Amino acid sequence: MAQTPKNIAIIGSGLVGSLLAIYLRKLGHSVTVFDRRPDIRTIKFSGRSINLAMSNRGWRSLQKVGLEGKIKEIGIPLDKRAMHVNDKPVYFQKYGKEGEAIWSISRGILNKRMIDLAEAEGTEFRFNEKVWDVDLPEAKIYTGETEKSEWKEYQYDIIFGCDGAFSRVRHKMQRRSRFDYSQDFIDVGYKELTIPANEDGTHKLDKNSFHIWPRGAFMLIAMPNIDGSFTCTLFLPFEGNVSFESIKTEEDARAFFKEYFPNVRKEIENLTKDFFQNPTSAMVTMKCYPWTYWNKVALVGDSAHAIVPFYGQGMNAGFEDIYVLQELMEKYGDDWESIFSEYQKQRKPNADAIAELSYRNFVEMSSKTADPKFLLQKKIEKHFAAKHPEKWIPVYSRVTFSDRPYAEALAIGDQQEKIMKEVMKLPNIDDKWDSKEVEDKILRLLKDSK
Amino acid sequence: MAQTPKNIAIIGSGLVGSLLAIYLRKLGHSVTVFDRRPDIRTIKFSGRSINLAMSNRGWRSLQKVGLEGKIKEIGIPLDKRAMHVNDKPVYFQKYGKEGEAIWSISRGILNKRMIDLAEAEGTEFRFNEKVWDVDLPEAKIYTGETEKSEWKEYQYDIIFGCDGAFSRVRHKMQRRSRFDYSQDFIDVGYKELTIPANEDGTHKLDKNSFHIWPRGAFMLIAMPNIDGSFTCTLFLPFEGNVSFESIKTEEDARAFFKEYFPNVRKEIENLTKDFFQNPTSAMVTMKCYPWTYWNKVALVGDSAHAIVPFYGQGMNAGFEDIYVLQELMEKYGDDWESIFSEYQKQRKPNADAIAELSYRNFVEMSSKTADPKFLLQKKIEKHFAAKHPEKWIPVYSRVTFSDRPYAEALAIGDQQEKIMKEVMKLPNIDDKWDSKEVEDKILRLLKDSK
Incomplete structure (x- = not known):
């Protein structure tokens, strides 16, 4: 369904902000991106972020707007x-x-490339312009030198908060009643x-x-x-x-x-x-809800769901938000209320799931990798998956090499974990881990759990 | 241990702020209380809060500074x-x-009385003065008409944030790295x-x-x-x-x-x-950590741990914070770093416990009171407690009529719940709920759980 062109502001020129700009420009909207920092293309990159691991979900979102090839040039x-x-x-x-x-992919190089591409699509970038306040019901933003200086007022139709884990847009939403929020540092x-x-x-x-x-x-x-x-x-x-x-x-x-x-x-x-x-x-896990305000404001990427980096899915999840938004725009056209309300309903359980999976990977890496029981369990899973690839897709593959919902990967992972707990109880499992008996046991448990 | 008089600011003139002022004045400190609202003694009370239920912990904290009698005058x-x-x-x-x-006790009447008493002790109150910013390491506060107007700067030795669930002081602490925070609305x-x-x-x-x-x-x-x-x-x-x-x-x-x-x-x-x-x-459950900043700033009461009101313990928990602070001041004298660090370590698990108990009471009230199994369980517990009052103190009594830690009440409550789960599995429990068999079963399970 075609959309009437809107005047849209995006707060934040990071990866998610610039990809969203490209999507919205291709749909015919006017797009201005604000960023409190200078143009990343003009500065030496600070190096203050883990290198990115682009996987299936990220690529799919780039592919949709024809960028996969251009980005693969800068990746390994x-x-x-x-x-x-x-x-x-x-x-x-x-x-x-x-x-x-x-x-x-280097975050800095990727970000520069994405801004170039968004600019080529006709996005206006306003760097060094700090957003201090957002009028949510009116979709107005206020910028200025400091929090206390004179502010400039801008009126938009729609505002997207792509301003990361410490989002100013979310900060404003957080002060409303019935806004759930948590930040947990490790x-x-x-x-x-x-x-x-x-x-x-x-x-x-x-x-x-x-x-x-x-x-x-x-x-x-x-x-x-x-x-x-x-x-x-x-x-x-x-x-x-x-x-x-x-x-x-x-x-x-x-x-x-x-x-x-x-x-x-x-x-x-x-x-x-x-x-x-x-x-x-x-490193912080940040969760919140709701993600949107009526048909006016929506959070996308880390501003809505910041996760610890141990699954390499932060950017992939943010890019997938955009992919889903685009599907809903196609479905609902000018009905932005439905677009936003469906968006948060669809994405929230998946964001919670990848947050949980990422946190578990952290726990696994820091406390379990030395545990022989854990290593044996992983060995058995791998052995079984190799024999029955259609019956046992590891959670890592579901998250990284598929575009099925994160929540599904988490649920199936929990089911696999339950099965493995039973398997690990078998007497002398250390000796017979690759036996027919163990294989049959897993097959039976898999059947029972259907 | 005596303390060197300090120049102390308290943000918030609510129940916790005014009681803390009384405690600190009695220890010889200079105390100024700031509140963004007008003097509650000069306005008709808005009525926007549940009536209070003062119980053991609240009374103990008032008793310590000789106020129990004066407050009982206004309670039923x-x-x-x-x-x-x-x-x-x-x-x-x-x-x-x-x-x-x-x-x-009516919150409004109590608050007016407490401010009178704090003033009589020599506390300075600055009403209608809005605190907009706090310099945590320097213990400075900034007040003014609006967030953007000229601000006045005050320098203190120590600042207490007693400014409730939506605390400005905590808000400032929240922007630091590694500050855990959550707000969950029901x-x-x-x-x-x-x-x-x-x-x-x-x-x-x-x-x-x-x-x-x-x-x-x-x-x-x-x-x-x-x-x-x-x-x-x-x-x-x-x-x-x-x-x-x-x-x-x-x-x-x-x-x-x-x-x-x-x-x-x-x-x-x-x-x-x-x-x-x-x-x-x-209604919101708000948790955070840390509660203090070095030897300069501490959160007390709802600003550190807002809970849903279904256990009637919000104010009691805040008053108990003050009681514990006073014990630590006696112990550590001028070593405010130890006072604050011990305070948060001691109180945090108890605040989490009463938050959990209050939330469970909400769930119980809204979904279980109609469940006959649940009512039968409560009946059995009551019957047993009447026969063995020293062996089975209900959680409600531990929370309300004792000053043992909330965390202990929660732990013992969980243990009792586990025992009752076993008891409820007995065949024909509906018929024999008051039998010797059930009594003996509980006694045995209690013994095993020691």
């Missing part, structure tokens, strides 16, 4: 994990089936570090792998960039025995890297320099 | 519930043992209604009872005032079949009261008038 496909476990040679774990991969922080390219511009580690150094309560990961470097992220508790708090001097940092990450020892000077230069960031 | 003891169940004569349920009662709203006194000033219903008209998804309660009137609170879903939304006209309201509350039919005109005159309010 990763078809496997490279596990750097202490005292073992590096080993690899395929992510999915042949041809399935996640893509490593006790682990992160810091970005860099492994530079070889002198000839090649990568120092396998380029098509997502590198992980799991160390129990903390871990290091690395994702390749197209310039030959790797962006590493160190996840480490804020406080405690081995923590951001406990590493005070360059000597401490060097000793830390040397002890726990011996196979990156050549990089220690770089890592140590970065450690003290780069900020330590916190 | 309620030693029982009066249940107005449809098609049954009114019946009464004793709250506790002989002499145990909760006290009905789908039921409330409205205050009044039953006036008889012409001779006496009460129209039994004066020493807490009156309840349970109706499944909604209910009416009434608490006596010293002027002979009753303050009623109607709890009703916002939306749905019988809801605030569905009652649109005076005719609707009259029909509603007539159908569901036949024994207050003489009051229908009054109730109907109030229904359209008084606001409908929402």
Whole structure:
């Protein structure tokens, strides 16, 4: 159903804001994007965010507006994990089936490219313009130098809040009655570090792998960039025995890297320099409801559902919001009230599901990867899935390589977990984990759970 | 341990703010209380809050500063519930043992009295002065006409945020990293209604009872005032079949009261008038952490832990915060860092526990009071508690008539619930609920759970 062109403001020129601008321009709307920060294309990127892993949902949303090819140019496909476990040679774990991969993309480069593309579609960008207040029922926004300076008033038909986890638009909605909201920080922080390219511009580690150094309560990961470097992220508790708090001097940092990450020892000077230069960031799960105000205002992406990054789905979930919005615009045309109300009803359970899955992955990574029972269970699941790929699709694949709802992946994952709990109770499971008996047991439990 | 006098600001002149002022004055501190609203002693009370039920924890906190007697003057003891169940004569349920009662007190009258008392102790009150910003590390506050007007700056040694569920002080803390926060509204709203006194000033219903008209998804309660009137609170879903939304006209309201509350039919005109005159309010559970900032700022009462009112513990919990603060001030003297850090550590689990208990009471009232299984369980518990009062103290008594931690009441309540679940599984429990067999079973389960 065609839409009457509207005058639309988007707050936030990040990935979600600029993709939404492209979608709305293609539908014929006027679009102005406000951002309190300067144009990211004009500044050196701060490096304060984990590299992105674009997967199925992200690609589908880009494809819809013909951008998949342009973005693949700046990404590197990763078809496997490279596990750097202490005292073992590096080993690899395929992510999915042949041809399935996640893509490593630098957030900064992607954001610049997306803004270029949105501009080419006719979006107006107003950088360095800070939105301080939003009149929700009237769809007005107020901008100015500071919270207390003179403000400029803008009138729109519709406002989208794409201004991230600390959204000003949501902040305004939050002050209304009956607005549910929560923010929960985890006790682990992160810091970005860099492994530079070889002198000839090649990568120092396998380029098509997502590198992980799991160390129990903390871990290091690395994702390749197209310039030959790797962006590493160190996840480490804020406080405690081995923590951001406990590493005070360059000597401490060097000793830390040397002890726990011996196979990156050549990089220690770089890592140590970065450690003290780069900020330590916190991670939060943010949930809220409702996401929309009447037919006037809607939150999209992190402003509606910020999640911890351990499933690599933050941006993918935000892009999928836009995909769903577009489906509903096609369905409901000018009935923005129905578009917004359906949008939040459809997306909220899925946003909650990926928040839960991401948090569980954090718990799993920090406390279970050393548990032999857990590792055995994973081994049995993998063994069974290989034999019965149509009967046992792992949750990771459902989240990463499909576009079925996150809520469905969570529900099926819980069902699989229940089955595995029964399986793990079998006597001598350690010895017979790959036996016919175990296989039959799983098959029977699967049948019973239908 | 004596304390060096400090210059202290309290934001909020409500019950918690004024009691805290009295405590701090008695310890020799200078105290200024800011409130954005006018002096409650100069205005007709808005009536926008449930009447209070002062119980053990509240009284203990008043006693400590010698105020118990002065406040009992304006309260009425309620030693029982009066249940107005449809098609049954009114019946009464004793709250506790002989002499145990909760006290009905009008929030407005109590607040006026508390401000008088705080002023008599030498507290400075600055009404109509709106705090817009707080500098947490410097303990400065900024006040002014509007958020955008010229602001006045005040410097203090310590700031207490006693500014309720929508606290400005907490709002400032919330913008810091690693501050956990949640607000969850329930789908039921409330409205205050009044039953006036008889012409001779006496009460129209039994004066020493807490009156309840349970109706499944909604209910009416009434608490006596010293002027002979009753303050009623109607709890009703916002939306749905019988809801605030569905009652649109005076005719609707009259029909509603007539159908569901036949024994207050003489009051229908009054109730109907109030229904359209008084606001409908929402109820929220608000949690956050941390509650303090270094040795500079602390949240006390609803600003730190707002709860739904179904246990009658909101004010009692806030007063208990103050009692605990005072104990810690005695212990740690001028070491305000330890006072604040111990305060939040001690109180947080208890605040979470009373939030949970209050929410459960809401669920119980709205969905379980009609369930015969639930009523039978309650009957068995009561029967057993009467026979073994030292072995089975109901959660309600632990919360209301003791000063043991809320968290303990919750834990023991969960244990009792587990035991009762087993008991309810006994075959033919309906017939033998008061048998020796059931009694012995409970005794055995109690012993096993030690």
